[in-house]
Amino acid sequence: MNRQAFYPHLSVDCVLIGFDEEGLKILLVEKTHVESGHTGAISKLPGDLIYEDEELDAAARRILFDMTGMSSPHLEQFHTFGSPSRIKNPADREWVEATSGRKIGRLVTVAYMAMLRISTKLRKLMESHKTRWVPVDDLPELAFDHRDIIELALERIRSAVKKEPALIYDMLPSKFTALQLRRLNEEIHGKSMDVRNFHKKIAARPYIVQLDEKEEGVAHRAARYYRFDRKIYNRLYCRN
Amino acid sequence: MNRQAFYPHLSVDCVLIGFDEEGLKILLVEKTHVESGHTGAISKLPGDLIYEDEELDAAARRILFDMTGMSSPHLEQFHTFGSPSRIKNPADREWVEATSGRKIGRLVTVAYMAMLRISTKLRKLMESHKTRWVPVDDLPELAFDHRDIIELALERIRSAVKKEPALIYDMLPSKFTALQLRRLNEEIHGKSMDVRNFHKKIAARPYIVQLDEKEEGVAHRAARYYRFDRKIYNRLYCRN
DNA sequence: CCAAAAGTGTTAGGCGTACACCCATGT
DNA sequence: ACATGGGTGTACGCCTAACACTTTTGG
Numbered sequence: 001m002n003r004q005a006f007y008p009h010l011s012v013d014c015v016l017i018g019f020d021e022e023g024l025k026i027l028l029v030e031k032t033h034v035e036s037g038h039t040g041a042i043s044k045l046p047g048d049l050i051y052e053d054e055e056l057d058a059a060a061r062r063i064l065f066d067m068t069g070m071s072s073p074h075l076e077q078f079h080t081f082g083s084p085s086r087i088k089n090p091a092d093r094e095w096v097e098a099t100s101g102r103k104i105g106r107l108v109t110v111a112y113m114a115m116l117r118i119s120t121k122l123r124k125l126m127e128s129h130k131t132r133w134v135p136v137d138d139l140p141e142l143a144f145d146h147r148d149i150i151e152l153a154l155e156r157i158r159s160a161v162k163k164e165p166a167l168i169y170d171m172l173p174s175k176f177t178a179l180q181l182r183r184l185n186e187e188i189h190g191k192s193m194d195v196r197n198f199h200k201k202i203a204a205r206p207y208i209v210q211l212d213e214k215e216e217g218v219a220h221r222a223a224r225y226y227r228f229d230r231k232i233y234n235r236l237y238c239r240n
Numbered sequence: 241m242n243r244q245a246f247y248p249h250l251s252v253d254c255v256l257i258g259f260d261e262e263g264l265k266i267l268l269v270e271k272t273h274v275e276s277g278h279t280g281a282i283s284k285l286p287g288d289l290i291y292e293d294e295e296l297d298a299a300a301r302r303i304l305f306d307m308t309g310m311s312s313p314h315l316e317q318f319h320t321f322g323s324p325s326r327i328k329n330p331a332d333r334e335w336v337e338a339t340s341g342r343k344i345g346r347l348v349t350v351a352y353m354a355m356l357r358i359s360t361k362l363r364k365l366m367e368s369h370k371t372r373w374v375p376v377d378d379l380p381e382l383a384f385d386h387r388d389i390i391e392l393a394l395e396r397i398r399s400a401v402k403k404e405p406a407l408i409y410d411m412l413p414s415k416f417t418a419l420q421l422r423r424l425n426e427e428i429h430g431k432s433m434d435v436r437n438f439h440k441k442i443a444a445r446p447y448i449v450q451l452d453e454k455e456e457g458v459a460h461r462a463a464r465y466y467r468f469d470r471k472i473y474n475r476l477y478c479r480n
Numbered sequence: 481c482c483a484a485a486a487g488t489g490t491t492a493g494g495c496g497t498a499c500a501c502c503c504a505t506g507t
Numbered sequence: 508a509c510a511t512g513g514g515t516g517t518a519c520g521c522c523t524a525a526c527a528c529t530t531t532t533g534g
Contacts, residue, residue, distance in 0.1 A: 007249055010322075010348060052345065056322040080320040080350050082250075082296040105292065108250060110320050159399065179512080196515065197497065204495095220511040221504035419485080436488065437524065444522095460485040461531035 008100040011109040012059040013047035013146070014075075015153035016067065018133055019171040020118035024187045025133035026150055027067060031095055031143050042091070044143040045150070046131070047109065049100065060112035069125035073114045073170055078156045079149075082108035086145050095143070107144075113153045113160075117171050136187075157188055169228035175211060177223040178202060202226065207233035248340040251349045252299040253287035253386070254315075255393035256307065258373055259411040260358035264427045265373035266390055267307060271335055271383050282331070284383040285390070286371070287349065289340065300352035309365035313354045313410055318396045319389070322348035326385050335383070347384075353393045353400075357411050376427075397428055409468035415451060417463040418442060442466065447473035 016027040028043040046067045050059045056077065065071050084106050087093045096104050116122070118133055134140065136154060139147065161167050168188075172180060182198050202208050207229045214222040256267040268283040286307045290299045296317065305311050324346050327333045336344050356362070358373055374380065376394060379387065401407050408428075412420060422438050442448050447469045454462040 007247065009247055010250065050322075053324045055324065056320065056348075077319065079317065080296065082290075082350070084293045084295065108296075110322070178514085194497070194499085195513085196499080199514070200516090201496095215513095217506090218512085219506045221513045223513060418487085434524070434526085435486085436526085439487070440489090441522095457533085458485085459533045460483075461487080461533095463486060 008049060008102050008104060009107055011047050011049050011107060012056060012063060013045045013109045013111050013149060014060055014063045014067070015045060015111060015113040015150055016064065017113060017115050017136075017153065017157060017171075018118040018122075019115075019184055019187075020133070022135065023183070024136045025118065026136055026139065027131055028134050028140075028142075029067075029129070029131050042143045043134070043140050043146075045146045056110055057112075060110075064112075064114055067126070067129065067131060068116070068122060070116060070122065073116045074164075074167055075112050075114045076160060077110060077112050079152055080108065080110045081145055081149060082106070083145070089144070092143050109144075109149075111149050111153070113156065115157065115160075115167055115171050117173060119173065161188060166228070166230065166233055169230075172228070175213065175225040175227055177215065177225060179223060181208075181226070207236065248289060248342050248344060249347055251287050251289050251347060252296060252303060253285045253349045253351050253389060254300055254303045254307070255285060255351060255353040255390055256304065257353060257355050257376075257393065257397060257411075258358040258362075259355075259424055259427075260373070262375065263423070264376045265358065266376055266379065267371055268374050268380075268382075269307075269369070269371050282383045283372075283374070283380050283386075285386045296350055297352075300350075304352075304354055307366070307369065307371060308356070308362060310356060310362065313356045314404075314407055315352050315354045316400060317350060317352050319392055320348065320350045321385055321389060322346070323385065329384070332383050349384075349389075351389050351393065353396065355397065355400075355407055355411050357413060359413065401428060406468070406470065406473055409470075412468070415453065415465040415467055417455065417465060419463060421448075421466070447476065 014027075018025045018027060027046060029046050030041040031044045032041060046063050048059065048063055048066075050056065054062075057075070060075050060077070061071065064073065064075060086109075087096055087104070087107050093104070096107055136150075139150065142150075168181070168184060171184060178199060181202070182193055182195070185198075186192050208226050209229050209232075211225040211227060213225045215225070216222065254267075258265045258267060267286060269286050270281040271284045272281060286303050288299065288303055288306075290296065294302075297315070300315050300317070301311065304313065304315060326349075327336055327344065327347050333344070336347060376390075379390065382390075408421070408424060411424060418439060421442070422433055422435070425438075426432050448466050449469050449472075451465040451467060453465045455465070456462065
């Protein structure tokens with residue numbers, strides 16, 4: 001922190017939602033625990049206080065960058081959590097006060113979410129951090145109300161994708177199979193889809209272009225690769 | 241203010257969206273101007289600082305109640321505005337500092353919206369306040385970034401209604417004509433609808449029930465009244 | 481009788497959904 | 508040969524959207 005922190009009562013937390021071969025995951029960091037008889041580190045969402053003169057969006061972007069080394073993903077504010085009881089847990093309160101160096105009555109946090117693919121490149125960028133990607137359906141105990149925050153994020157991701165379907169492709173490799181795309185959709189919407197109907201849908205979207213390339217070395221019929229063509233997409237939907 | 245205010249850097253603003261015979265309107269209050277060479281009161285959204293130990297939602301509800309005497313309407317947080325440049329206008333800054341009695345570097349506000357009908361009963365409740373309902377397409381100059389806040393609210397109202405169609409009926413009298421319902425929909429979605437298709441839609445919704453009553457004293461064929469039956473609605477859609 | 485708004489049916493296309501079998505590949 | 512996932516077509520129902528004339532009422 002080389003700039004002076006803004007009010008110690010306002011923070012930004014980021015729900016970074018990633019996707020890899022195994023499924024949807026959330027990025028968690030360890031809350032380095034303060035000595036107080038409590039044992040074991042507890043996980044939390046990445047977040048930080050806001051610097052003076054820093055836009056909320058910029059603070060979120062900074063946290064995203066510090067955690068992942070990425071700056072491109074679509075980042076979206078989705079809710080502000082400010083219940084006085086957010087930090088009623090003594091261990092949480094101690095940690096906040098130790099971290100900020102002040103007595104804190106209440107901590108209001110503006111929550112953002114971003115969707116990204118967990119690529120090997122990303123994993124490499126993140127090696128140095130004490131972070132981990134945790135499957136959404138296997139979350140550990142979390143500090144503060146971070147579980148609520150994640151739950152709301154997972155609800156909102158659905159509306160975000162409905163409004164802007166291109167977001168899906170931020171979570172996929174540049175070449176992907178129909179199965180990967182379908183699994184991702186299924187995880188986001190929480191229900192399984194019919195394979196045939198799904199292929200029809202892909203075929204109907206001109207911005208999902210079939211490649212000649214296929215999978216290699218798999219123990220079954222090799223799947224075609226597809227890619228997302230953003231130019232075609234933008235031309236069709238005028239939004240940029 | 242009989243309780244101590246929470247941090248003077250965090251406020252709640254409410255975009256109260258009302259509907260009457262004339263159309264969609266926003267509730268604005270006059271920012272009583274501080275002497276400083278600037279003349280003329282400027283309008284703003286109703287809002288206030290947050291009390292200690294007060295939930296954000298509760299603060300919004302309090303503002304709603306103070307302004308309208310109503311407590312029932314659906315109130316929904318939709319965005320937090322915290323740009324350092326929000327109060328760059330000197331007149332705005334002066335007002336904030338005079339009102340809170342402190343030097344303020346930055347003011348972060350959590351924005352809520354509610355939809356309600358502008359009934360004669362409501363008008364009576366509000367007579368005492370220095371508030372006015374202003375048509376959405378005829379907004380005056382506004383303090384801070386309140387115009388941006390309203391614009392976002394008007395965008396969000398659409399998603400809110402799509403998710404929960406019953407919200408529409410909070411803005412209508414208990415007995416309403418097809419025209420009123422259609423006009424309201426048109427204003428919310430920003431496009432006109434076909435009359436026949438609209439009647440078909442009404443007829444298809446079992447929770448919009450036709451009354452025997454008709455308009456009286458109008459200079460044309462009298463329109464039927466309808467009412468919204470929340471019981472039927474809830475039974476159909478399982479929520480709450 | 482005129483003005484002003486109310487009310488009414490049919491058709492066509494798009495979209496989602498349900499459903500079952502053969503194909504390619506590695507072991 | 509067998510296990511594993513890849514890939515394909517048809518039919519139905521629902522919703523949306525386009526489109527024009529007659530009815531009722533007060534003035």
